[in-house]
Amino acid sequence: MTTDAWTRSAAQSRDEATFDALFLTHYQPIFRLLYRIAGTREEAEDLAQETFLRLHRSPELWKGLQPEPREHNVRAWLYRVATNLAYNMLRSQQRRTRREDVVLGQTLSDGRGEPDPVEAAERDDERAAVRRALAALPERQAQLLLMRHAGLSYRELAEALGIAPNSVGTSLVRAEAAFEKVYQNLRGSEGGGR
Amino acid sequence: MRCNTGRLQAYLDDSLSPPERDAVASHLAACAACQEELSALQTRSAAIGGRFAALTPASYPSADPARALARFHSETLPARATPWEAIRRSFTMTKHTLLNGRWRPVTIGVMALLCLAVLFSFAPPQWGQAAADFLGIFRVRKFAVILIDQAQQAKLEALAKQAESGQFGKPTQVRQAGKPQPVADLAEASKAVGFAVRAPTSLPNGASRKSFTVQSGPAVHYEMDRAMMQALLDATQVQGVKLPPVDKVTIDVDVPFAAEQEYTIGSGTLSIVQMASPQVSIPPGVDPVAIGEAGFKFLGMPDADARRLAQSIDWTSTLVIPIPTNVVQYREVTVDGVSGLLVEHRSDKTGRRSVSLLWQKDSIIHGIHATDVDPLAAMQVADSLK
Numbered sequence: 199m200t201t202d203a204w205t206r207s208a209a210q211s212r213d214e215a216t217f218d219a220l221f222l223t224h225y226q227p228i229f230r231l232l233y234r235i236a237g238t239r240e241e242a243e244d245l246a247q248e249t250f251l252r253l254h255r256s257p258e259l260w261k262g263l264q265p266e267p268r269e270h271n272v273r274a275w276l277y278r279v280a281t282n283l284a285y286n287m288l289r290s291q292q293r294r295t296r297r298e299d300v301v302l303g304q305t306l307s308d309g310r311g312e313p314d315p316v317e318a319a320e321r322d323d324e325r326a327a328v329r330r331a332l333a334a335l336p337e338r339q340a341q342l343l344l345m346r347h348a349g350l351s352y353r354e355l356a357e358a359l360g361i362a363p364n365s366v367g368t369s370l371v372r373a374e375a376a377f378e379k380v381y382q383n384l385r386g387s388e389g390g391g392r
Numbered sequence: 393m394r395c396n397t398g399r400l401q402a403y404l405d406d407s408l409s410p411p412e413r414d415a416v417a418s419h420l421a422a423c424a425a426c427q428e429e430l431s432a433l434q435t436r437s438a439a440i441g442g443r444f445a446a447l448t449p450a451s452y453p454s455a456d457p458a459r460a461l462a463r464f465h466s467e468t469l470p471a472r473a474t475p476w477e478a479i480r481r482s483f484t485m486t487k488h489t490l491l492n493g494r495w496r497p498v499t500i501g502v503m504a505l506l507c508l509a510v511l512f513s514f515a516p517p518q519w520g521q522a523a524a525d526f527l528g529i530f531r532v533r534k535f536a537v538i539l540i541d542q543a544q545q546a547k548l549e550a551l552a553k554q555a556e557s558g559q560f561g562k563p564t565q566v567r568q569a570g571k572p573q574p575v576a577d578l579a580e581a582s583k584a585v586g587f588a589v590r591a592p593t594s595l596p597n598g599a600s601r602k603s604f605t606v607q608s609g610p611a612v613h614y615e616m617d618r619a620m621m622q623a624l625l626d627a628t629q630v631q632g633v634k635l636p637p638v639d640k641v642t643i644d645v646d647v648p649f650a651a652e653q654e655y656t657i658g659s660g661t662l663s664i665v666q667m668a669s670p671q672v673s674i675p676p677g678v679d680p681v682a683i684g685e686a687g688f689k690f691l692g693m694p695d696a697d698a699r700r701l702a703q704s705i706d707w708t709s710t711l712v713i714p715i716p717t718n719v720v721q722y723r724e725v726t727v728d729g730v731s732g733l734l735v736e737h738r739s740d741k742t743g744r745r746s747v748s749l750l751w752q753k754d755s756i757i758h759g760i761h762a763t764d765v766d767p768l769a770a771m772q773v774a775d776s777l778k
Contacts, residue, residue, distance in 0.1 A: 218461060221457065221460070221461045221464065222457045222458065222461060225455065225457035225460050225461070226455055226457055229452075229455040229460070230452050230455070233449070233452060233453070233455075234447040234448055234449070235447065237447075239453040239455075242455075243455070243460070246455075246460065247460070247463065247464055247467075247468045248468075250464055250468075251464075251468055251469070254469065321446055324443065324446040325446050325447055327443075328443050328444065328446060328447055329447075343440070343444070347440075347441070347444040351407065352402060352405065352407040364398075364399075364402075365398065366398075366402065366407070367397075367398030367399055367400070367401040367402035367405070367407070368396075368397065368398025368401070369398075370398075370401050370405075371397050371398055371401045371433065374436055374437060374440055375436070377440060378436055378439070378440060381443065
């Protein structure tokens with residue numbers, strides 16, 4: 199059978215439709231995940247665009263297929279990429295804020311929706327500490343926690359991080375232990391510093 | 393069952409299969425240590441859950457996926473495509489264009505860059521001898537076809553992919569291609585593109601105009617140092633060529649404006665593209681014949697054939713287009729009073745036919761691409777341009 203250019207052409211527009219459908223399906227949850235991590239709409243939008251750009255550049259994930267059969271893989275893949283981008287952003291913000299001596303939470307949180315200023319400040323501190331703790335973790339542990347708390351199943355976590363499904367529990371235990379240790383240290387040092 | 397913290401966490405997260413869950417439950421009933429551990433895990437998970445909950449805003453800003461998708465297509469993709477990606481896409485598009493695809497004015501320019509960038513680095517052994525003959529500027533005046541089979545096609549694509557990954561350096565995009573802008577008539581189109589755009593005076597029955605647009609092309613600057621040239625040479629595995637005696641080469645590609653008129657004709661479509669030739673400037677001292685010869689050798693042509701063909705081409709004005717042998721027929725035709733190229737393809741499956749015509753007249757590159765239109769009808773449209 200010779201290469202059929204017409205078939206290729208039809209396949210191309212079907213592929214475009216597949217990509218668009220995946221974008222529309224996953225955009226909102228990915229945006230929200232990124233918003234939680236980044237804390238600003240602009241940053242979350244940019245990171246979401248970048249996430250889907252990466253998907254677009256990985257056509258093996260979606261080309262030539264209808265969305266359904268690999269939906270699950272794509273979702274896990276998108277979360278992995280999004281959390282990777284967000285983690286890198288947190289790390290670079292960390293470096294930047296360290297230089298500029300600005301508290302991460304202040305740069306990230308808009309504090310809207312929290313009428314009580316004391317409460318808002320508390321929450322800002324907590325957000326900043328969570329973000330700093332995440333940035334201090336090894337990347338995969340941070341990603342694992344972010345994805346887990348974004349609601350991914352064990353199966354999806356295994357898929358996203360390329361680990362055996364029955365080792366997800368163990369990985370989570372380690373990540374949570376590591377997170378809690380860093381978090382407590384941060385809060386402890388913050389408290390002592392005031 | 394052995395005690396296992398990971399399994400307890402999975403139990404806590406309700407992520408075990410029913411038999412596993414039952415097994416853990418009955419183990420827990422009998423193991424005080426595990427009960428204690430489960431309780432510790434539960435406390436910690438709840439605490440961490442609370443911390444992560446702090447990240448959740450009272451309300452999310454609105455995020456319209458459709459708007460985000462529109463931004464993705466209009467901004468993110470075009471802005472973030474590296475020139476090499478554009479070239480690779482363009483290579484694929486050139487094939488599609490000629491075989492069945494839509495005309496993309498940009499294609500020709502970046503294709504020229506690809507050809508030249510790839511071919512250029514094959515320095516001939518007699519480097520420098522033919523320097524005086526070379527103009528230094530490439531403008532498309534003619535088209536030539538080189539037939540390639542699937543293996544050669546794969547070779548070219550593989551090379552383009554390596555280029556895309558940055559192995560031979562990264563071109564810088566001096567100017568991005570614009571988006572197609574609708575124009576009302578010939579006068580407006582001509583004003584935008586800077587040359588007199590022509591329209592067909594005769595169209596097949598039932599033809600109606602779908603769109604009339606102008607679009608600006610990209611400009612790319614590319615520098616290649618000796619290490620990159622060597623890398624490219626190694627990648628091609630062409631024997632018997634030496635690097636040029638220069639530290640680096642620079643190539644500039646400038647693709648000007650194009651105008652496109654689209655028509656629907658029954659179930660078919662016809663599109664006419666006119667554009668000023670893209671310009672590619674290359675440093676002096678290059679023997680294009682020898683470079684072309686090396687390029688043909690890369691495509692697997694026997695040495696003698698490669699030399700003969702390379703010598704028969706005016707490399708400063710001929711755009712060489714690789715066409716896969718297995719999918720198309722092509723022939724030289726006379727259209728619009730000049731010699732042009734007609735490429736035809738018929739699908740085995742659908743029986744649909746696509747036709748592409750390429751010619752150059754008065755320094756303007758013309759292309760017609762049509763589907764479900766008789767080749768003769770397409771040629772008549774070309775002949776009727778005024």
